[in-house]
Amino acid sequence: MEVEETAKTLTEVIVSRVRADILRCRLKPGDKLRVEELRATYGAGGSPVREALSRLTSVGLVRVEGQRGFTVAEVSTDDLLDLTRMRIWVESAAIRSSIRLGDRNWEAEILASAHRLGDDQPRVSADGGAGLEPDWERRHREFHSALVRACDSPRLMHQRDLLSDLSDRYRHMSVASGIGGRNPGAEHAAIVAAALARDAEKAAQLIADHFLETARIVLIGTGTSTSSASTLIDELRRNLLQ
Numbered sequence: 001m002e003v004e005e006t007a008k009t010l011t012e013v014i015v016s017r018v019r020a021d022i023l024r025c026r027l028k029p030g031d032k033l034r035v036e037e038l039r040a041t042y043g044a045g046g047s048p049v050r051e052a053l054s055r056l057t058s059v060g061l062v063r064v065e066g067q068r069g070f071t072v073a074e075v076s077t078d079d080l081l082d083l084t085r086m087r088i089w090v091e092s093a094a095i096r097s098s099i100r101l102g103d104r105n106w107e108a109e110i111l112a113s114a115h116r117l118g119d120d121q122p123r124v125s126a127d128g129g130a131g132l133e134p135d136w137e138r139r140h141r142e143f144h145s146a147l148v149r150a151c152d153s154p155r156l157m158h159q160r161d162l163l164s165d166l167s168d169r170y171r172h173m174s175v176a177s178g179i180g181g182r183n184p185g186a187e188h189a190a191i192v193a194a195a196l197a198r199d200a201e202k203a204a205q206l207i208a209d210h211f212l213e214t215a216r217i218v219l220i221g222t223g224t225s226t227s228s229a230s231t232l233i234d235e236l237r238r239n240l241l242q
Helices: 002-023 035-042 046-058 077-101 104-117 134-148 154-176 184-196 200-221 226-241
Strands: 062-064 070-072
Touching: 002 035, 002 046, 002 154, 035 046, 046 062, 077 134, 077 154, 077 184, 077 200, 077 226, 104 134, 104 184, 134 154, 134 184, 154 200, 184 200, 200 226
Parallel strands: none
Antiparallel strands: 062 070
8 A cells, every 4th residue: 555655646746747847838849758758857667657647648738649659738829719718618607606605714815815916027937947937826826716716616626727727838838938018917906806896797707808818918929920819819709708
């Protein structure tokens, strides 16, 4: 039993490390994930590495193609737009549920997480890696999680976490390309105000706008022209209203 627990723990560690390297674009879309190379990189045996890659396949961060082995999942405009649409649907349901069920502890947690996040601007990582500075990223994720923590659907929340991971990879790619010029502080403050006022429709709409603006910036940051990105986001917005 102890050996099994040790193997399980090691696999979890490898899952976490490979996941982080994919999300922060140290492992780039389309990169081959060779087991022998990963064994050397992470200091682990072949079995936990293969198990970790299999788990990451199930959440969409890794692809496996027959005899060709494992690769980092590719990215595309269509995938980003579909991901954004799914995130809006899921997050809207979660915030509506939380507003309906949330108590004063929920409200206090929202205020505390918003205070910790403050008006800080997203910053590029200073550790030489691509993407956002880890502390800001953690506080930002905690803030959005606090908003929906009173949701009473574990399955919905699990799906939300998976979609957030996939979205984070796109955000890191756009930051690495140097696209900024956004002040999310006002967007966050408006979402908090709507949630605390128990205005579910307004909160859901503000979250949708927040995610759509993120997607627009990501598109620009990954090579789409400003005008084309705006057109794609406007079309997605119209589709969400139908």
